[in-house]
Amino acid sequence: MIEIKNVRKAFGEKVVLHDVSFKMEAGKTNLIIGTSGSGKTVLMKIMIGLMSVDNGQVLYEGEDIVTMDEKELKLLRQSVGMLFQGSALFDSKTVEENVMFPLDMFTKDNYATKLKRVNEVLDRVNLKDANKKFPAEISGGMKKRVALARAVVQNPKYLFCDEPNSGLDPQTSLVIDKLIKEITTEFNITTVVNTHDMNTVMEYGDHIVYMYQGTKQWEGTNKDIIFSKDEKLNAFIFASEFLEKAKEMSMMEAEAALRSRSGQSYKD
């Protein structure tokens, strides 16, 4: 579990995070959502220890990373996997070499052991027979899967995904979301996803933190969102007519279910 407690961050006079607190639990897809400039990226960088805080704590299983030195942070980062926007693969390395990179960096395993692990994770993201291909030779969705394989190759306890669906079509996005969700549950990872994708929010939002102008405006699950009365959250989530309609329909269905449970007819 990762817990953020009373985190404040300012750049000069400008406060970009005001007293933010929340918990991200293991085995859950924890999402951070919010409009552009609301502080999601800064929050993510702080959670990974790439940016300092002015105030507050960032606790990994109760251990505050704010007070850790570089050596302790480096050790912690070995249990953290990261999936960046745009995949961030090395163009001059093959798929296999890209996925093996963290093992080359952080382990002393021999090649056969590393290759076995690489093949396991490539298999897990449904990417067999792509080992010798270069990033330029594969699709955007495949690149994301390679990047995900690389992010989990060291069996991380924590997984950070920054806009994992950026640049992908809706169907491929769903494949990536599903994989992230499955891997999170399967290996009981504390996964934190920074996303703008409403499909992800509705489908995989086990726990959602909505950021508004540097404050945590709302927190809940994808099911709670449907019934939320928070005007700022609603304006953000139901900005499209399609989602507004979906909300209305869900409300009607829920109402009908409640009425039938209490013995009333839906036509009442």
Ligand SMILES: Nc1ncnc2c1ncn2[C@@H]1O[C@H](COP(=O)(O)OP(=O)(O)OP(=O)(O)O)[C@@H](O)[C@H]1O
């Ligand atoms: N290094 C920095 N120096 C000064 N201001 C910064 C810095 N990094 C971020 N900010 C400011 O902090 C605020 C929050 O930025 P952040 O990148 O976290 O937003 P975001 O919610 O991730 O936006 P987006 O969805 O567009 O990526 C913005 O006003 C931004 O200009």
